[in-house]
Amino acid sequence: MNGKTDPGRAFAHHDHAHCAGDTLARAEAEAARRGLRFTPVRKRVLQILLEAHRAMGAYEVLDRLSAEGFGNQPPVAYRALEFLVEAGLAHRVQGLNAFAACMHPGEVHAPVFLICRDCDAVAEAQAAPVRAALDQVAGALGFAIERASFEAVGLCPACRARAEAAT
Amino acid sequence: MNGKTDPGRAFAHHDHAHCAGDTLARAEAEAARRGLRFTPVRKRVLQILLEAHRAMGAYEVLDRLSAEGFGNQPPVAYRALEFLVEAGLAHRVQGLNAFAACMHPGEVHAPVFLICRDCDAVAEAQAAPVRAALDQVAGALGFAIERASFEAVGLCPACRARAEAAT
DNA sequence: GTTCTCTATGTTATGAGATAACAAGTCAAG
DNA sequence: CTTGACTTGTTATCTCATAACATAGAGAAC
Numbered sequence: 001m002n003g004k005t006d007p008g009r010a011f012a013h014h015d016h017a018h019c020a021g022d023t024l025a026r027a028e029a030e031a032a033r034r035g036l037r038f039t040p041v042r043k044r045v046l047q048i049l050l051e052a053h054r055a056m057g058a059y060e061v062l063d064r065l066s067a068e069g070f071g072n073q074p075p076v077a078y079r080a081l082e083f084l085v086e087a088g089l090a091h092r093v094q095g096l097n098a099f100a101a102c103m104h105p106g107e108v109h110a111p112v113f114l115i116c117r118d119c120d121a122v123a124e125a126q127a128a129p130v131r132a133a134l135d136q137v138a139g140a141l142g143f144a145i146e147r148a149s150f151e152a153v154g155l156c157p158a159c160r161a162r163a164e165a166a167t
Numbered sequence: 168m169n170g171k172t173d174p175g176r177a178f179a180h181h182d183h184a185h186c187a188g189d190t191l192a193r194a195e196a197e198a199a200r201r202g203l204r205f206t207p208v209r210k211r212v213l214q215i216l217l218e219a220h221r222a223m224g225a226y227e228v229l230d231r232l233s234a235e236g237f238g239n240q241p242p243v244a245y246r247a248l249e250f251l252v253e254a255g256l257a258h259r260v261q262g263l264n265a266f267a268a269c270m271h272p273g274e275v276h277a278p279v280f281l282i283c284r285d286c287d288a289v290a291e292a293q294a295a296p297v298r299a300a301l302d303q304v305a306g307a308l309g310f311a312i313e314r315a316s317f318e319a320v321g322l323c324p325a326c327r328a329r330a331e332a333a334t
Numbered sequence: 335g336t337t338c339t340c341t342a343t344g345t346t347a348t349g350a351g352a353t354a355a356c357a358a359g360t361c362a363a364g
Numbered sequence: 365c366t367t368g369a370c371t372t373g374t375t376a377t378c379t380c381a382t383a384a385c386a387t388a389g390a391g392a393a394c
Contacts, residue, residue: 037342037390039342041342042342058381059379059380070344071343071344071345072345074380074381074382075345075382075383076343076345078380078381078382079342079343094261094318095261097351097380097381112301112304114305114308116310117313123308123310125304125305125308126304127304129300130297130301130304130317132300133296133297133299133300134279134297134317134319137279137294137296138281138292138319142323142324142327143281143292143321143322143323143324144327145281145319145320145321146319146320147320148317148318148319149317149318149319150301150316151261152310152313152314152316153313153314153315154305154310154311154312155311155313156310157309157310160309160311204361204370204371206371206372208371224350224351225352226350238372238373238374239373239374240373240374241353242352242353242372242373242374243372243373243374245351245352264352
C-alpha cells in the first residue's frame, strides 16, 4: 500500500462516521449471534478497515495495531484478518493483496469489488445478477462453484469527473 | 505451485497437442499482425503454459526456462509473462498468483476462470454474460470499468464425479 | 475458587511472490 | 557502421504470507 489519505468514501457522499459505526454495530451483533469471540484485536482491525473505507494491506493494518500497543508481527494482523474474512465480516481483495470491511455483514452475498485506480476507493456492489450469470456459464460446463470473486478496476464517479475536467 | 502432473485438460476430453499447437499458431499470427516481437523466451513461455494447460506460478515457469538455458532469475519469467498478458496472449489468475495461456487470442473477451481446487485445472469460460451483468451493476453506480476479472473456485466435472464415487 | 483445557495472542524465523536498477547484448533504420 | 530502441541477464531488495513454538487469558468442570 501507500501513504495516501483516505480516499473517496466509496463513490457516494454519506455520513461516514455513521455508516462505519452502524456497520460495526451490525457486525458485532452478527458475531454475538453466532457465538464468535470478537476480541479487542479483531474488533480494532474491523474498525480500522471501516474507518479507512478502502482496501488495506495486512502490513498497513499491522502498523496501526502496533502503534496502539498490539503485537507488531505479521501473524497478529493476518490472524485477525483471517478471522474477519472467515466470519464474513471482511473480504479479501485479491487484485490488491488487501482487505476491506464487509458492508453487508450477515447478509448472504458474493461481493463485487469496484476498485478505483486513481483514489484506491473500493466499493462493494451487489453481485447477485453477476453471480447468476456466472452460475449459468459454469453450470453449462458441469463445474460446481464453491467460491467466486468478482473484481473490476476502473474509475469511480468522482475521479472520472475529475479526469474529464482536467481535459 | 506444486509438483503435480498436468491435470484434467480443462474439463473436456480433447486432442490437447492439437489444441495447444493451434492456439500457439493463432497467438503467433496475432503477434505478427500487431508487430510484436515474439522472441524465443516469450514464445517458449507461452508454449510452456499451453502445454501445461493449467495456471502456473512465475517461479515454476522460471524453473523450466532455466533448465533450457534461459536466464534463471525472476525477472526473466516475469517479463515474458508480463509481455504475454499485455499482448492478451495470457492471463493472470489472481487467486492463484499464477498465469495461464489465453485460449482465445485475438478475440475481445473478459475471461472467467473456473479453477478446480482438486486437480488445479483452469478453464477459461465465456464471460460475455457475466461481464454484461457486471456492466449493468457498475453503470448504476457511475463506475467506469477498465479491467474486470472473474474467478471461481470449485470442482471440475471429473473431480466432482470422483468425489461422488468415493462416497 | 481452583484447576483444566481450549483458544487467542505474541514472537521468531523463514518461505513465496514480485520488482527496481543497471549492465550487456541484439537488431533494424538510417 | 552507427545510432537508438528494445530485450535479456544479473544483482539486490522488497512486499506479502505462513510455519512453528511460547505465553497468556477465558470459560467450563468440579
